[in-house]
Amino acid sequence: MASDRIFGAVVTLIALAYIASATQIQTSFMADPVGPKTFPIIIGAVAAICGIIMTLKPDEEPEWPELKTMGSLLIAVVVLVGYAYALKPLGFILPTAVTAAILSYQINPQPAKAAAAGVGLSIGLFVIFKFALGLSLFGLPKFVTG
Amino acid sequence: MDLLSNLAMGFDIALSPFTLMLAVFGCFIGTIIGALPGLGPSNGVAILIPLTFSMGLDATSALVLMTAVYYGAMYGGRISSILLNIPGDEPALMTTLDGYPMAKQGRAGDALVISGVASFVGAFLSTIGLMLLAPLLAGVAFLFGPAEYFALYLLAFATLGGIGSNNQAKAAIASCIGLGIAMIGVDNNSGLPRLTGGNMHLFDGIDFLVAIVGLFAIAEVFFFIESHGKDTSIGVKLDKVTIPVREIMGSMVTMVRSSAVGFVAGILPGAGASLGSFLAYMTEKSIAGKKGGFGTGVAKGVAAPEAGNNAAAGGALVPMLTLGVPGSGTTAVLLALLMTLNITPGPTLFTDRPEVVWGLIASLLIANFVLLVMNVPMVKVFVKILMVPPWILLPGVTMVSFVGIYSLSGSYFDLVLMVAFGMLGWVLRKLDVPTVPIILGILLGGNMEDALRRAMVLSDGDWTYLFSSGISIGLWTVAVLGFVAPMFLRRYLTKPQRITD
Numbered sequence: 001m002a003s004d005r006i007f008g009a010v011v012t013l014i015a016l017a018y019i020a021s022a023t024q025i026q027t028s029f030m031a032d033p034v035g036p037k038t039f040p041i042i043i044g045a046v047a048a049i050c051g052i053i054m055t056l057k058p059d060e061e062p063e064w065p066e067l068k069t070m071g072s073l074l075i076a077v078v079v080l081v082g083y084a085y086a087l088k089p090l091g092f093i094l095p096t097a098v099t100a101a102i103l104s105y106q107i108n109p110q111p112a113k114a115a116a117a118g119v120g121l122s123i124g125l126f127v128i129f130k131f132a133l134g135l136s137l138f139g140l141p142k143f144v145t146g
Numbered sequence: 147m148d149l150l151s152n153l154a155m156g157f158d159i160a161l162s163p164f165t166l167m168l169a170v171f172g173c174f175i176g177t178i179i180g181a182l183p184g185l186g187p188s189n190g191v192a193i194l195i196p197l198t199f200s201m202g203l204d205a206t207s208a209l210v211l212m213t214a215v216y217y218g219a220m221y222g223g224r225i226s227s228i229l230l231n232i233p234g235d236e237p238a239l240m241t242t243l244d245g246y247p248m249a250k251q252g253r254a255g256d257a258l259v260i261s262g263v264a265s266f267v268g269a270f271l272s273t274i275g276l277m278l279l280a281p282l283l284a285g286v287a288f289l290f291g292p293a294e295y296f297a298l299y300l301l302a303f304a305t306l307g308g309i310g311s312n313n314q315a316k317a318a319i320a321s322c323i324g325l326g327i328a329m330i331g332v333d334n335n336s337g338l339p340r341l342t343g344g345n346m347h348l349f350d351g352i353d354f355l356v357a358i359v360g361l362f363a364i365a366e367v368f369f370f371i372e373s374h375g376k377d378t379s380i381g382v383k384l385d386k387v388t389i390p391v392r393e394i395m396g397s398m399v400t401m402v403r404s405s406a407v408g409f410v411a412g413i414l415p416g417a418g419a420s421l422g423s424f425l426a427y428m429t430e431k432s433i434a435g436k437k438g439g440f441g442t443g444v445a446k447g448v449a450a451p452e453a454g455n456n457a458a459a460g461g462a463l464v465p466m467l468t469l470g471v472p473g474s475g476t477t478a479v480l481l482a483l484l485m486t487l488n489i490t491p492g493p494t495l496f497t498d499r500p501e502v503v504w505g506l507i508a509s510l511l512i513a514n515f516v517l518l519v520m521n522v523p524m525v526k527v528f529v530k531i532l533m534v535p536p537w538i539l540l541p542g543v544t545m546v547s548f549v550g551i552y553s554l555s556g557s558y559f560d561l562v563l564m565v566a567f568g569m570l571g572w573v574l575r576k577l578d579v580p581t582v583p584i585i586l587g588i589l590l591g592g593n594m595e596d597a598l599r600r601a602m603v604l605s606d607g608d609w610t611y612l613f614s615s616g617i618s619i620g621l622w623t624v625a626v627l628g629f630v631a632p633m634f635l636r637r638y639l640t641k642p643q644r645i646t647d
Contacts, residue, residue, distance in 0.1 A: 025341070036333045044326070103367065
C-alpha cells in the first residue's frame with residue numbers, strides 16, 4: 001500500500017517537473033503546428049494523472065528485502081558504478097576480476113568460490129572478447145603495458 | 147508465383163555457408179540462453195546486440211544470427227521451465243504448469259521431447275503464416291499515413307498495458323517513462339536540444355540499448371542478489387530420453403490448434419507471446435475439460451503452451467516487420483537490433499530490401515529444423531548447461547553487458563546510466579510495474595511524435611484529422627477497447643499462478 005502511494009506521488013512530482021522543463025524548450029523559427037513542446041507535455045500530463053491514480057488506488061504491498069539484503073544490493077550498485085569508471089583507466093582484467101568476485105560473493109557467500117569465479121570469468125571473457133570476437137579491449141592498465 | 151521466387155531468393159541467401167553457419171551458431175547460443183535460468187529471450191538477445199554490432203556483421207547476417215538466437219531461446223526456455231520450474235520469461239510460465247509435474251513423475255525426458263516437437267510445430271506453422279501474411283499486411287500498410295501510424299503506436303501501448311499487465315495505471319506510467327526518455331536529446335524538427343538539463347552526454351539522447359540491457363540484464367542480477375540464488379537449487383534429474391511417439395501423435399491436433407491461437411495472438415501489436423501461450427493453454431484446457439487432467443502433468447498441457455508460445459514468436463514478427471510495431475518484449479529488442487543496423491521496418495522494407503526480409507524468413511525455416519535436431523536428440527547437452535550455478539552465471543552476464551555497452555560508445559557515462567536503469571528495473575518490477583512498455587516507449591517515442599507532428603502539418607493544425615480515416619478510427623477503437631476491456635474481464639481471466647513444491 002504505502003510503496004505504491006509513495007511511488008505514485010514521486011511519479012506525479014517528476015511528471016510535473018518534466019512538464020515544467022518541457023515548457024522551457026526553445027522553439028525555432030521553423031515551427032510546425034505542434035512544435036517541440038506539446039508531445040512531452042502530453043506525456044507528462046498522462047504520467048501525472050496515472051501517478052495520482054496509483055496514489056489513490058494502491059495495490060498490495062510488495063515484499064521488500066530485509067535491511068541486510070538492501071545493504072548488499074547497495075554494495076553491488078556501488079561496485080558496478082566503480083567498475084564503470086575503472087574499465088577505461090585500469091584495463092579489462094583487473095576490475096573485471098574484482099567486480100565479478102564481489103557480485104559472485106553477494107549471490108553465494110563463499111569467498112573461495114567467488115574469487116575463483118572472478119578470476120576465471122575475467123580471463124575467460126577477455127580471451128573470448130579479444131580473440132574470438134575481435135573487440136578492441138585493453139587487458140591491463142596502460143601504465144603497465146606502456 | 148511471387149512468393150516462390152521470393153522464397154528462392156531467400157534460400158539463396160540463407161544457404162550460403164556463412165549465413166548457414168551463423169544460423170546454426172545462433173540456434174545453439176539461443177538454446178543455451180533460453181535454458182539458463184534467469185536469462186530469458188529478451189535479456190539474452192539484448193546483451194548480445196551490442197556484441198553483434200561491434201563484430202561488424204552486415205545487416206542480413208546480423209539479423210539472421212539474432213533471430214536464430216531468438217527462436218533458439220524460445221525453444222530453450224522450456225528446458226528450465228520443465229526441469230527447474232523456473233520460467234525464463236513470462237510466456238514460459240504456462241509450460242511449467244504441466245511440464246514440471248510431469249518431470250516430477252520421472253517423465254522429464256518425455257516432457258522435453260513433446261515440448262520440443264510442439265515448439266517445432268508452432269514455430270514452423272507460424273513461419274509459414276508469416277511468409278503468407280506479412281506481404282499482404284505490408285500492402286495494407288502502404289495505406290497508412292501519419293495519423294494512422296500515430297493511432298497504431300497508441301494501440302501498441304494500449305494493448306500492452308491492457309492485456310499484458312495487471313494494473314492499467316502502472317502500465318501507462320511505464321509507457322510514459324519510456325516515451326519521456328525518448329524525448330531527451332536533439333529535436334529532429336528544430337535541431338535544438340530538449341530536456342537534456344544542459345548535460346552534453348544527453349544531446350544524442352539515451353541509447354535504447356543502454357536502457358534495454360540495464361532494465362533486463364542488470365536488474366536480473368539485482369534479483370539474484372536479493373534471493374541469493376536460492377530459487378535455483380531445486381531441480382529434477384533427467385535420466386534417459388526416449389521419444390513418446392503415441393503421445394506426440396495424440397497431441398498433434400492440440401499443437402496445430404495452439405499454433406493457430408498463438409499466431410493470431412502474436413500478431414496483435416503489443417500483446418505478444420505471453421498472451422499466445424496463455425490463450426493456447428486455456429483453450430486446450432477448456433476443450434479437454436475436467437477429464438483432460440490439465441495441471442497434473444499431461445502431454446497436451448505441455449504441447450499447447452509451447453506450440454502457442456513459439457507460434458506467437460513468429461506471429462509477433464509480422465507487425466514488427468511490416469509496421470515497425472513490435473508485439474512482445476523480445477520483438478521490441480529485435481526492433482532495437484534493426485534500428486541499430488539502420489534498417490527501418492515497415493512496408494517499404496519489403497520492396498526496398500527484399501533480400502533482408504526473405505533471407506530472414508528462409509533462415510527461420512532452416513533454423514527450425516536445426517533447432518528440432520538440437521532440442522530432441524541433443525537435449526541432454528543443454529540440460530548440462532543448467533548445472534552452471536548462478537554465482538558464476540550472473541556475474542558473467544553483468545560483465546558481458548558492460549563490455550557490450552562499453553564497446554558501443556566507449557564512455558563511462560553509458561555504463562553508469564545502464565546501472566541506473568538496472569536499479570530502476572529492480573524497483574519497478576518489485577512494484578509490479580511492467581518494464582516492456584518502457585522499452586517500447588524509448589524505441590517508438592520519436593516515431594510516435596513525428597507521426598503526430600507530420601499529421602498536424604498535413605492538416606494545418608486540425609486535431610480532428612487524427613480520426614479522419616476508417617483505418618485510424620478502427621485503430622483508436624481497438625486501442626481504447628484493448629486498454630479498458632481487460633479491467634472488466636480480469637475477473638474471468640485470472641492467470642494461473644506458478645505451482646510451488
